[in-house]
Amino acid sequence: MPTARFDAAVTGVGMVTCAGIGVPASWARIRDARGTAAGPVPALDGTPADFGCAVPGFDPAAAVGRRRAWRLDRCNQFAIAAAAEAVADAGLDPAAWDGARVGVVLGNGIGGAATWEKQHDTLRDEGPHKVSPLLIPMLSINMSAGYVAMEYRARGPNFVTATACASGTTAIGMARELLRAGHCDIVLTGGTEAPLVPSIVSGFHQMGALSKGRTATASRPFDADRDGFVPAEGAAVLVLEHPDHAAARGARVRGLVSGYGASADAHHATAPDPQGAGAELAVRAALSDAGITGADVTHVNAHGTSTPLNDVSEARLIRRVIGAHPAVTSTKGVVGHALGAAGAIEAVATVLTIEHGHVPPTANLESLDPEIDLDVVAKAGRDLPVEVAVSNSFGFGGQNAVLVFSRA
Template sequence: MTAPGVAVTGLGLVTAAGIGVAETWRGVCAGRSPARRQPSLAGLPVDIACTVPDFDPAALAGRRSPLTHDRFSQFAVAAAREAVADAGLDPVTWDGARVGVVVGCGLGGVATWERQHDVLRSEGPDAVSALLIPLLVPNMAAGHLAMDLRATGPNLVTATACASGATAVGAALDLLRAGRCDVVVAGGTEAGVVPLIVTGFARMGALSRRLAEPAAASRPFDADRDGFVIGEGGGALVLEREADARARGARVRARLAGYGASADAHHMTAPDPHGAGVLRALRAALADARVTPDEVDHVNAHGTSTPLNDAAEARALRTLLGTKAAVTSTKGVTGHTLGAAGAIEAALTVLAVERHTVPPTANLVRPDPEVDLDLVTGSARPHRVEVAVSDSFGFGGQNAVLVFTAA
């Protein structure tokens, strides 16, 4: 028997697959990667990225946004606005003191940091923007949402590297269960496609070097995978206690039924090869949701396209869930959006539950023979999804797993 959980009543997405939920869903179901070589990264060892197309911050995040927001905050505001409208809620009329905001972010305003450091070196301290600090600190993603949405309840940013977005959704679940909020806008955001960050990942050997064919570079669980493609974007979910959502006649897109977290305590960047920490988080999330492993129909995997991560994750999933669940990694299309990934993938998991459709893993042409899972390839698969898992892992060995069930 599944846990009561909370209702997901609104979704918002800004990704390289498209701006908005409809465009992103269409893109991930098509299974075509938008990755390309970026002029802003020219001359670097790796210049491939998945960037949000034609993003207009003034239109999507407010007229003054180009002046007052770093790109990571712009994505958060745009995604949250869509999610709140999708939920049928109006910040003008809600009790803001009962509305919380939790946003995952791993880096913060790195574009601002890099740009203003150049200004300091070339023009001196008097030329540095007085808005440097409020533009770059990660907590401003949640702070700007509070101001934009008139949300005066708990206001948090979670930073668990590439698990940050999923951790934020889990924290929101806890706030609702504790009665501290009636509504929580939860999500993740990241805008890390800047030369210094991309260089850092390249120096670690984490990025794909498939420069001649960027659209084929991100290939989760493929035998020929050689690293991830960095992406950017934001995702937001509106969460409410189900009884409250039903009482106001809201559409419940799915239920957030469980959350589990753990630490590998193994290595700064490498996953535990045995997947012990992942297994702990998976088991905790399923227990929280009161579902058994054999009830899981679908997994939106972390699936970064790196050799070590995909192997360890696949081993853990196979150990606990067997081969019944239809597994995909949407990073083949969106790229790896770092702190935003868990929230974006949570929203995509909700859509899979709601629409009984599992998107394909883009570029998965030759499955790794050591990955013994039911991997969705080629095209989207019609598949009845009553219970779904979205898992996310980050540097430092931080693991977060979410369980969603059909409404």
């Protein structure tokens, strides 16, 4: 049943990505499309796929404190670091807010994979009595939201969405629903992932999902020569506020989340519906939720994974439902594919695109696949006033989530 349009205010953003730690560093590299931040990953040595997009120079002690760093899996460290930047960017003082009105909704696809592997090795080599008592809180998928809530005394609704590579987008959509329903005044939302461990990356390799390239141009969304995605780690967090709450405190609003849609392909465990029929439901639902049509959309931040099947399926979907007119880009050409965090990273990039009036190029796109009949921004960014943008996320299991962002 249709409801009145609701614009959740984005008042703060934070990022930890392979392009840089913090929003300024990440955005600068995404904006300039200076190649994928990919390279050999020491933790993957000895595997057939030892290449990925790792966060450079991340210092857990500086991010979360030396005494706590060893108690937290890397994915939770990223979440806390990104949340800290977002809360500061929003100009909020957690010591002063009503924690019962502050929620946390984060997306995560895999949980504490590095912790799981390390403790499995301990079990095998040293026996069960040597397994860490911190194993469960370090690996459990819900703990990224739990730890962020502990950090900021956020006592409102708290949960993690796990919709594979759509997880971060699903989280933002559900955070907006908490605001619209009046359950919260503020929600810290986004996604985090630290999947660069041998078992996870080897699994993707065995299914043939990864690029065989070992260069900075391996992730090449929409390119005729693309052959798979490059795995990445990272996190992004947005502070969403009820518009009345943001207005009452005079907050700077960086953008608006104006629509959300979700659906399932009900088609295949890993392959997208070739025509994007399931994903179309999500796009149409998001547009309807925002009270707009495809003609109103200026920009699409595509899921654009650099896989042969996904890129063509998504391109057909965009052309059919939104049209050929929007400027389309995929940030995965720079930041790789951070799985459950990907949608959150792309959400922040979309907010910044609207705010700065600049659509980043799709890095490493040299020859557009002739099956992709879209205006894909490549080689150089494009200065463009963007009033409305769509951000797509699609995941294994056929799970689809789409957000509509608009200018404040």
